Amino acid sequence: xxxxxxxxxxxxxxxxxxxxxxxxxxxxxxxxxxxxxxxxxxxxxxxxxxxxxxxxxxxxxxxxxxxxxxxxxxxxxxxxxxxxxxxxxxxxxxxxxxxxxxxxxxxxxxxxxxxxxxxxxxxxxxxxxxxxxxxxxxxxxxxxxxxxxxxxxxxxxxxxxxxxxxxxxxxxxxxxxxxxxxxxxxxxxxxxxxxxxxxxxxxxxxxxxxxxxxxxxxxxxxxxxxxxxxxxxxxxxxxxxxxxxxxxxxxxxxxxxxxxxxxxxxxxxxxxxxxxxxxxxxxxxxxxxxxxxxxxxxxxxxxxxxxxxxxxxxxxx
DNA sequence: AAGCTACTCAACCGCCTCATC
DNA sequence: CGATGAGGCGGTTGAGTAGCT
Numbered sequence: 001x002x003x004x005x006x007x008x009x010x011x012x013x014x015x016x017x018x019x020x021x022x023x024x025x026x027x028x029x030x031x032x033x034x035x036x037x038x039x040x041x042x043x044x045x046x047x048x049x050x051x052x053x054x055x056x057x058x059x060x061x062x063x064x065x066x067x068x069x070x071x072x073x074x075x076x077x078x079x080x081x082x083x084x085x086x087x088x089x090x091x092x093x094x095x096x097x098x099x100x101x102x103x104x105x106x107x108x109x110x111x112x113x114x115x116x117x118x119x120x121x122x123x124x125x126x127x128x129x130x131x132x133x134x135x136x137x138x139x140x141x142x143x144x145x146x147x148x149x150x151x152x153x154x155x156x157x158x159x160x161x162x163x164x165x166x167x168x169x170x171x172x173x174x175x176x177x178x179x180x181x182x183x184x185x186x187x188x189x190x191x192x193x194x195x196x197x198x199x200x201x202x203x204x205x206x207x208x209x210x211x212x213x214x215x216x217x218x219x220x221x222x223x224x225x226x227x228x229x230x231x232x233x234x235x236x237x238x239x240x241x242x243x244x245x246x247x248x249x250x251x252x253x254x255x256x257x258x259x260x261x262x263x264x265x266x267x268x269x270x271x272x273x274x275x276x277x278x279x280x281x282x283x284x285x286x287x288x289x290x291x292x293x294x295x296x297x298x299x300x301x302x303x304x305x306x307x308x309x310x311x312x313x314x315x316x317x
Numbered sequence: 318a319a320g321c322t323a324c325t326c327a328a329c330c331g332c333c334t335c336a337t338c
Numbered sequence: 339c340g341a342t343g344a345g346g347c348g349g350t351t352g353a354g355t356a357g358c359t
Contacts, residue, residue: 014328015327016327017328049329051330052328055327055329059327059328060327102327106326106327110324110326111325
């Protein structure tokens with residue numbers, strides 16, 4: 001006997017989400033926060049399965065998502081993490097702020113796999129392909145070396161001292177990342193918060209994961225024109241949500257003036273406001289306040305917006 | 318311009334894990 | 339301790355789009 005389906009599928013809508021559905025879901029979550037996903041569709045007035053709502057939110061509507069192709073640096077991280085973790089996409093995603101497991105999985109399957117094969121690396125084992133498997137002509141020398149663990153690194157899998165700028169990250173990645181990841185894998189199931197996860201906040205000794213957003217605010221633009229738009233100009237495909245641009249703009253704060261200078265919602269003050277908007281029962285009032293210029297008092301006791309257990313990108317509070 | 322092919326990625330499906338009873 | 343339910347995860351699919359002929 002099988003399990004019961006997660007929801008009654010009769011009469012439920014499937015397929016691409018419409019702008020209206022997105023709006024309803026965002027509205028609901030902004031007002032009520034995330035609660036029992038099973039109940040969300042009913043409460044939000046959606047003819048969707050709870051799972052579908054969760055997926056839509058976590059993979060597409062979450063305000064902290066980065067859009068666009070993975071950077072070279074992120075790609076390297078994915079490769080290294082994959083070498084350590086295998087196809088545990090959610091674990092890999094947890095090392096890449098603003099990226100979802102689905103996104104990384106897709107990118108792996110469409111880009112990185114090919115790239116590695118081209119370089120003569122088996123994407124499954126991360127070892128050199130046997131000569132029969134090598135594409136012809138012979139692969140160019142690996143431009144993305146999978147760094148081997150040095151003796152020193154094995155002995156001292158130290159955390160990276162600082163958050164690096166991207167060019168620095170690229171340069172130092174190969175020497176430092178491997179050890180960090182290795183160490184992380186070793187400890188991840190025992191005590192994730194003590195790991196030396198590169199790219200997460202806890203790589204920095206003394207920093208509390210709860211205190212500082214991992215993603216630089218400027219990296220987390222949530223301008224409405226990009227929020228629900230397809231990830232990049234190159235991937236402007238996007239079936240479902242082409243019509244859903246400016247969803248946030250269309251929400252209750254339709255007269256909210258979105259900054260057009262690159263300020264994201266996750267700038268500190270915006271973040272605080274988000275947090276309150278989400279958690280405060282009196283959200284309408286807060287939204288009005290936000291629309292009036294985000295002059296909302298900071299409520300320190302307000303719980304963080306917790307979207308899922310692995311998301312450490314949230315919250316200042 | 319039309320047809321075809323390859324590619325991308327949002328969304329679904331089914332299984333797994335974990336919490337609760 | 340097993341049954342059940344909910345959330346989460348990874349594999350897969352297929353619609354939409356870009357690029358090529």
